[in-house]
Amino acid sequence: MLKLIRLLLGSIIAILDLLTRGSKLKRTIDSQNQLEEEIKNLTIYQFKLCPFCIKTRRALHKLNLPIALLDAKNDSIAREILLEQGGKIKVPCLRIENDNEVTWMYESNDIIKYLTQRFA
Secondary structure (H helix, E strand, O other): OHHHHHHHHHHHHHHHHHHHOOOOOOOOHHHHHHHHHHHHHEEEEEOOOOHHHHHHHHHHHHHOOOOEEEEOOOOHHHHHHHHHHHOOOOOOEEEEEEOOEEEEEEOHHHHHHHHHHHHO
């Protein structure tokens, strides 16, 4: 019963998000291309109907950040990587790869703050 309630509420939140999304941050073509190069080392692990993941995807939309999204609920490989390398199955999770170092950032507010400070 609890799963059904979560599914229903998650679906409602996802639909409301799609209906109320604002416009994307506008950039020049060159700056957007440069940004897309910079975000190649970022990946977000998420569940499609998780309210915190929806909140994070909404911020990605506003900031115009086409970061790779992996579904850790339905993609067993993504889920396994999240657990083995990130340490826990908790979403949303931002994987940041710099040189040979990988950082796993959990908590939607922390992820949004990081992305806003770095790319807004």
